Amino acid sequence: MAGDAPDGDAAAERRQLTVRALARVEGEGRLDVAVRNGSVESAQLNIYEPPRFFEAFLRGRDFREPPDLTSRICGICPVAYQVSACNALEQACGASVDRRVVELRRLLYCGEWIASHALHIYFLHAPDFLGAPDSVALARSQRGAVERGLALKKAGNAILETVGGRPIHPVNVRVGGFYRAPTRTDLAPLAETLRRALDDAIETVRWVAGFEFPDVRLESTLMALHHPERYAIEDGDIRTSGGGGFPVADFDDHVVEYHVPHSTALHARLDGERYLTGPLARYTLHHEQLSATAREAATAAGLDTECRNPFRSIVVRAVEVVYAVDEALRLIEAYERPEPPATPVTARAAVGRGVSEAPRGLLYHRYHLAANGLIESANIVPPTAQNQDAIEADLADRIGEHLDLDDAALTALCERTIRNHDPCISCATHFLDLRVVRR
Amino acid sequence: MGNEFRRDDGLGPAVIRALADRTPGGHRVDAVVAADAVDLLDAWSGADLAIVVDLAMGTPARAGRVRRATSAGVDAVGSIGGHSVDLFTTLELARELGRSPGALVVFTVEGADVRVGIGLSPPVARAVAEVVAAIDTELENWEISESARRRVPDPPGPWPAR
Secondary structure (H helix, E strand, O other), X not given: OOOOXXXXXXXXXXXXXXXXXXXXXXXXXEEEEXXXXXXXXXXXEEOOOOOXXXXXXXXXXXXXXXXXXXXXXXXXXXHHHHHHHHHHHHHHHOOOOOHHHHHHHHHHHHHHHHHHHHHHHHHHHHHXXXXXXXXXXXXXXXXXXXXXXXXHHHHHHHHHHHHHOOOOOOOOEEOXXXXXXXXXXXXXXXXXXXXXXHHHHHHHHHHHHXXXXXXXXXXXXXXXXXXXXXXXXXXXXXXXXXXXXEOHHHHHHHEEEEEEOOEEEEEEXXXXXXXXXXXXXXXXXXXXXXXXXXXXXXXXXXXXXXXXXXXXXXXXXXXXXXXXXXHHHHHHHOOXXXXXXXOOOOOOOEEEEEEEEXXXXXXXXXXXXXXXXXXXXEEEEOHHHHHHHHHHHHHHHHHHHOOOOOHHHHHXXXXXXXXXXXXXOOOOOOEEEEEEEEO | OXXXXXXXXXXXXXXXXXXXXXXXXXXXXXXXXXXXXXXXHHHHOOOOEEEEEEEEOOOOOOOOOEEEEEOOOOOOOOOOOXXXXXXXXXXXXXXXXXXXXXXXEEEEEEOOOOOOEOOOOHHHHHHHXXXXXXXXXXXXXXXXXXXXXXXXXXXXXXOOOO
């Protein structure tokens, strides 16, 4: 970390803060903050790592390939990419998927939520609240808690491996269903694991509820999937905090991506406004659809009927872990093996759109197919791209409230603010430069 | 460790296949392909000796060259993020949790090809037998040192000299 003298403009007071390796956030980024007359003029999250061109190299590929290809976008939420891709391609082809397949997908997705949320809660986020630089240091003071986090992640991994074939980048998902559906006997050991995990998940909510949270309120519009029968994970229509909503087919009419000069990642606006997807949005819009156990845990943790404090997102994630474990147990109990494991899907010239709720927010896929089944174009809108505007606004607000802090404290606050949103900027090295220019 | 769908990165699984059903010296040997740090922690918790085999890519590299390292004197070089849990950070975490193995030996083999596909390059495929032999030697030496240790206790510490 270092401070800089003004360069060139005598009227400008310039501070430059550098974090050479921002831990506990995925991706490469720099934050530039401009302050004029004591107020924040701009806060830009500069994502400078190269674009990855997934949408470009999907062109010309067979329509059955995206579930496996796009799952490689992320090692933490590959199921989200697989499910959104399947939803879009099945919709394009007019295929109706067996209810039992949908429930098996939901079970697989629960595994991803449990593993991803446990990773973020215990290894990326909790150290911020406990004064620890990382989870190794956290293990020194709170060994039992870290063991609990590992056990939860392992429970999530067990679902991914049993249903998806392996815990990272599962290989069992295909357009129309699965290559092989597990038997009830295959799932029985999972139920044992998950019953123990439920206690760990409830204890996790109690643990994080005891942290201290700054009193902060995020005013951005919230957007999440909605399903009439269940807390939406693997499909649904779209609802917003303004009381609006629209079908997935209209996504492109409402959500517009655009380039900004300071980032290689696209930003997005919802009907021209910044918005946030992810746990805060899901909880605020649909908390009444959580299971009774999850709702009880939320109430005991002091969550109200909405949560707009990004620092408290760790509590919401913990509640969602309770729900995902509970839901996985329910799905295993009610499991009927889909036979055949996949519905045959025949390609046709069409456009298909699919969504699902990745652990960190709504993930949208759109594919244009030719009659021969080749992909003519693809568009993928990941949650972190959608959330970038809201994250920048949140950063500007936090910095504006704390301009009196010294460089180190201000930088730490910025890092915490970013981690509150669990961004998955990329699958590369970690880097953040923060530069504050005061005029 | 490794991914057998990335050619030479399939080294770890190949070594495990070569070790299948062997119980050198009558000891129980568990062979596990680890997908992440959690798998490693589980695999080596309570073990007297853990041997990790992984591919190494470097510049300059000599494909097939086998190297041996131990945990002694190695500090964590990474940080715990979703995508970046390195072996020695995992070991550091294991130490804090009291789940580190009695001793850790790492064998790396320098690779030539980690493109998508199945099958090891010829120099890495040849190295599999060398690694298996090295593991046998490691177990024999460990047995000898354990016998000596039982006669003359080591000074206290988590990493007795080998």
